Amino acid sequence: MTSELAIETRGLTKRLGGAVIVDDLDLAVPRGSVFGFLGPNGSGKTTTIRMLLGLIFPTAGSFELLGEQMPAASPKVLPEVGALVEGPAFYPWLTGKQNLRRLDAAGPDGRRSTRAERIDAALAQVGLAAAANKRYRAYSLGMRQRLGLAAALLRKRSLLVLDEPTNGMDPQGTREIRNLVRELAAEGSTVFLSSHLLSEVEQLCTHLGIISVGKLVAQGSVEELRGQGDTMLRVETDDAGNAAHVLDHLGLESIIVTGEVVSAQLDGQRPEECNRALVMAGVGVRRLTTDRRSLEDAFVALTGEGFDVAS
Amino acid sequence: MWRAEVGLLFRRVRTRALLLVLVLVPAAIAIAIRISGGPTTGQGPRFLDQVTHNGVFAALVGLTITLPFFLPLAVAVVAGDAIAGEANLGTLRYVLARPMGRTRLLVLKGATVALFCFVATLAVAVAGLIVGAILFPIGPVTTLSGDTLSLGAGTLRIFAASLLVGTSLLGLAAVGLFISTLTDAPVGAMAGTVGVAVLSGVLNAVPPLSWMHPWLITHYWLSFGDVLRSPVYWTDILFNLGLQAVYVVIFSAAAWARFTNKDVLA
Numbered sequence: 001m002t003s004e005l006a007i008e009t010r011g012l013t014k015r016l017g018g019a020v021i022v023d024d025l026d027l028a029v030p031r032g033s034v035f036g037f038l039g040p041n042g043s044g045k046t047t048t049i050r051m052l053l054g055l056i057f058p059t060a061g062s063f064e065l066l067g068e069q070m071p072a073a074s075p076k077v078l079p080e081v082g083a084l085v086e087g088p089a090f091y092p093w094l095t096g097k098q099n100l101r102r103l104d105a106a107g108p109d110g111r112r113s114t115r116a117e118r119i120d121a122a123l124a125q126v127g128l129a130a131a132a133n134k135r136y137r138a139y140s141l142g143m144r145q146r147l148g149l150a151a152a153l154l155r156k157r158s159l160l161v162l163d164e165p166t167n168g169m170d171p172q173g174t175r176e177i178r179n180l181v182r183e184l185a186a187e188g189s190t191v192f193l194s195s196h197l198l199s200e201v202e203q204l205c206t207h208l209g210i211i212s213v214g215k216l217v218a219q220g221s222v223e224e225l226r227g228q229g230d231t232m233l234r235v236e237t238d239d240a241g242n243a244a245h246v247l248d249h250l251g252l253e254s255i256i257v258t259g260e261v262v263s264a265q266l267d268g269q270r271p272e273e274c275n276r277a278l279v280m281a282g283v284g285v286r287r288l289t290t291d292r293r294s295l296e297d298a299f300v301a302l303t304g305e306g307f308d309v310a311s
Numbered sequence: 312m313w314r315a316e317v318g319l320l321f322r323r324v325r326t327r328a329l330l331l332v333l334v335l336v337p338a339a340i341a342i343a344i345r346i347s348g349g350p351t352t353g354q355g356p357r358f359l360d361q362v363t364h365n366g367v368f369a370a371l372v373g374l375t376i377t378l379p380f381f382l383p384l385a386v387a388v389v390a391g392d393a394i395a396g397e398a399n400l401g402t403l404r405y406v407l408a409r410p411m412g413r414t415r416l417l418v419l420k421g422a423t424v425a426l427f428c429f430v431a432t433l434a435v436a437v438a439g440l441i442v443g444a445i446l447f448p449i450g451p452v453t454t455l456s457g458d459t460l461s462l463g464a465g466t467l468r469i470f471a472a473s474l475l476v477g478t479s480l481l482g483l484a485a486v487g488l489f490i491s492t493l494t495d496a497p498v499g500a501m502a503g504t505v506g507v508a509v510l511s512g513v514l515n516a517v518p519p520l521s522w523m524h525p526w527l528i529t530h531y532w533l534s535f536g537d538v539l540r541s542p543v544y545w546t547d548i549l550f551n552l553g554l555q556a557v558y559v560v561i562f563s564a565a566a567w568a569r570f571t572n573k574d575v576l577a
Contacts, residue, residue, distance in 0.1 A: 016576075050404070050575070050576070053407075053408040054410065055574070056574035057572075057574060074410050075410060075412070078408060081408075083405075086404075087401070089400055089401025089402045089405055091400065093324060094319070098322075101315070102318075103405060103409065105312050105314075106312060106315065106406050106409045107409035107410065108409075
């Protein structure tokens with residue numbers, strides 16, 4: 001029986017040195033989704049991924065990967081999982097190709113007969129074929145990241161766990177990775193992608209989980225998350241003062257005047273009504289739009305403002 | 312996988328440099344003896360005065376001189392790096408997530424370090440034999456008991472001696488492997504392992520502590536010379552083998568207990 005979920009955690013918790021890093025996490029990552037695991041730096045994303053891969057042991061809770069109870073099913077499940085965790089890591093004194101060969105040989109599933117072929121394919125897929133025989137020591141940050149991805153793609157995976165995959169990449173590289181992730185998803189892999197970059201997640205993901213200080217504060221499809229919260233009305237006018245007055249009279253909330261722009265929460269009012277009221281009151285409307293709350297607003301609302309890393 | 316692991320070790324410049332140093336020690340000594348004409352009988356380290364009569368003794372001199380310091384140092388570097396080095400590079404997380412069982416990885420690392428013990432020792436012995444044969448006359452080997460062995464039999468004894476030296480290092484290798492599971496800093500693990508060897512040597516030189524001497528990891532190290540007696544004097548050799556086995560069992564078990572329960576955060 002195949003489970004509907006590629007990753008399912010129940011009450012997953014990790015304490016390290018007295019501090020709770022991951023707190024009672026209930027993740028549900030649907031199969032076939034591109035799941036963005038979003039959170040500020042230090043919110044517990046990497047710790048969660050380490051637990052999923054069996055690198056660290058949960059303090060409490062349990063989890064399943066691809067429908068199998070972990071960590072008991074590790075030898076069976078993990079070959080199906082390609083991972084990039086906390087940046088790439090390879091032996092500097094080996095070439096890119098030698099590194100992949102070693103990694104492939106380390107697992108139970110690295111068929112020797114197809115190894116050379118798979119390695120070449122993976123290197124080509126990440127655009128690293130030309131540097132395959134250079135030592136890893138000589139690789140740039142972006143090339144290292146690409147090699148890390150190539151390692152995750154050494155065979156067809158049911159699940160890809162990618163921790164900040166575009167870290168250190170130039171804009172072209174970032175674009176390539178984005179396309180690569182889309183391709184992989186189209187081929188049927190589930191992609192679990194952690195990031196602190198909202199824009200990256202917004203462009204790629206079908207589903208989202210937002211983590212803050214070790215707790216999952218929201219998860220669901222991107223549409224669902226974006227839909228939470230109110231639609232905003234935005235009016236451009238040369239008479240902002242009066243416009244704000246009219247909207248206030250109509251019962252709109254959180255009215256903000258910025259130069260010639262007035263924005264407010266619609267709060268159930270119809271935009272047509274607002275427009276009519278404005279015109280009737282003699283306010284010249286240059287432009288009137290409604291905006292659903294952006295993902296960024298949702299993210300900030302859930303995790304708080306500010307650049308401080310979570311303590 | 313064993314092949315990949317061995318390839319990983321011996322493709323590394325550092326490993327090759329260690330082996331080169333080990334090879335240079337007997338070569339340098341043989342050359343020095345050749346130039347100076349050699350010490351008078353009975354002076355210097357064991358076997359040294361024999362070299363001018365018979366070049367094959369350069370191998371034994373090499374083992375005698377590298378055993379107290381160079382060999383343990385090389386073994387400490389390789390053993391200390393085994394797990395801590397992978398953790399430090401971050402490759403440990405990828406190897407484990409492949410997945411490779413932790414027990415299996417530890418066994419592979421242990422086997423590779425053990426292989427290195429023998430490769431390092433044989434490198435010294437073979438270099439000594441070759442350089443000795445080039446610079447000095449070679450012939451039938453006079454044992455420590457005064458008998459004479461044919462060149463072939465003598466060379467065989469010398470290889471037996473190197474295997475014993477290699478085995479002598481296994482206990483230290485196990486200690487190093489254990490320390491390597493404790494830290495993510497390979498330099499720390501290497502230093503700790505060298506520290507164990509040095510401490511053992513120091514304690515072994517303090518007479519009031521003679522009660523603990525038979526238990527020290529280095530105590531029987533020089534017993535390898537006993538294969539050059541006729542008949543072979545087995546007592547210390549067997550004590551050494553037994554003692555090394557005890558160290559290997561205890562510290563391998565400790566390394567296993569530690570590593571299979573460790574959170575890999577590096």
